[in-house]
Amino acid sequence: MSEALRLPTNAELCDEADALPEPLVGEVIEGMLYAMPRPTPAHAHVEEGVILDLRGGPRGGSPPPPGWFIKLEVEVRFPTDEKVVPDVSGWRDARIRGHRNDNPIRVTPDWVCEVLSDGTRRKDLGPKRDLYGRQGVGHLWLVDPAARVLEAFALETDGRWKLLASFVDDAVARVAPFEEVPIALERWWLVDE
Amino acid sequence: MSTGRRLHYSYEEYLACLEASVLKLEYCDGTIYAMAGATPAHAELAAARLRVLGQALLGRCRVCSSDLKVRVEASDLSTFPDATVVCGDVCTSARDASAVTNPSVLVEVTSRSTEDYDRGDKLSHYKQLPSLRAVILGSHRSRRLSCVTRPPEGWAERDFRPGETVRLDEPELAIDVDAIYAGVTLEGM
Numbered sequence: 023m024s025e026a027l028r029l030p031t032n033a034e035l036c037d038e039a040d041a042l043p044e045p046l047v048g049e050v051i052e053g054m055l056y057a058m059p060r061p062t063p064a065h066a067h068v069e070e071g072v073i074l075d076l077r078g079g080p081r082g083g084s085p086p087p088p089g090w091f092i093k094l095e096v097e098v099r100f101p102t103d104e105k106v107v108p109d110v111s112g113w114r115d116a117r118i119r120g121h122r123n124d125n126p127i128r129v130t131p132d133w134v135c136e137v138l139s140d141g142t143r144r145k146d147l148g149p150k151r152d153l154y155g156r157q158g159v160g161h162l163w164l165v166d167p168a169a170r171v172l173e174a175f176a177l178e179t180d181g182r183w184k185l186l187a188s189f190v191d192d193a194v195a196r197v198a199p200f201e202e203v204p205i206a207l208e209r210w211w212l213v214d215e
Numbered sequence: 216m217s218t219g220r221r222l223h224y225s226y227e228e229y230l231a232c233l234e235a236s237v238l239k240l241e242y243c244d245g246t247i248y249a250m251a252g253a254t255p256a257h258a259e260l261a262a263a264r265l266r267v268l269g270q271a272l273l274g275r276c277r278v279c280s281s282d283l284k285v286r287v288e289a290s291d292l293s294t295f296p297d298a299t300v301v302c303g304d305v306c307t308s309a310r311d312a313s314a315v316t317n318p319s320v321l322v323e324v325t326s327r328s329t330e331d332y333d334r335g336d337k338l339s340h341y342k343q344l345p346s347l348r349a350v351i352l353g354s355h356r357s358r359r360l361s362c363v364t365r366p367p368e369g370w371a372e373r374d375f376r377p378g379e380t381v382r383l384d385e386p387e388l389a390i391d392v393d394a395i396y397a398g399v400t401l402e403g404m
Contacts, residue, residue: 148254
């Protein structure tokens, strides 16, 4: 096969992703480069809510879960040279020790939270979710701001995502891997009054 | 709903989760699983199957997309196959009026994350459907259809490759492998 016909490697696609102009963010999953725009206000509001609830913040409430390193929109690169920027990702302290300042982080997250939006839904629910499964992310939360739903999944040994619980509207969520943190979901939804 | 970890869901709870979910969910004996998302290749293959089956069975059987839920009462599985063929009157579950219980042919397009399950446990569930005559599994990695049929002597499986034709007696059906994979870019290719 000639050089002109060769498909780019994941590593080469990552270089292209890194070269995307602001404010685009690139992800590389199974040989495809996805360019994402800045998140919508509703999307960003959920991200802020998740961070406040799991890292602690000025609005008080329950203390953050101990033993976790939680990050917003940090680049994660897998051994396959696939790279993603999860909306919120978390690592148990023991696994991330020594790598907190890495960029990208090459330690597979223990938990990821993805906030869905029209432009990213198909990717997040398809290739990205599959990637998390293949790479062994233990827990996945999917949040749909439009439907006001949080669904929490755990990765089974056969690679399937098992539903742990789903919460809607103003429910208070307590679900793995943060069972000890009650989360008032109504604070996540952007209300335009 | 504001509970935490659930170990067992009732079927009614599954239906409520399905209503609210951002995903297609599969139910099996109290556990709910997220069904795999579709890659572009998967979506192309699923569409090709619907088109080919629809043309071949026009006027004789109903061909339905992955929007149709199928229920295996014997093993308490409810799921959404990539394509479902129902010949004759449609029968639905007494527990779930939107779930069909008498498919004649089921079609699944495998994916990297589901292949082992599709060819293993899921196939075992499907084989417990009394009405089922065949399951057609389309590979996501190569141009290959695996046809699992129920002749009088018991289930049998055979692979079909480019240039070959899958032929079923019940319903009477012929599917060219080439027609399914024409123009489809497979994963890893």
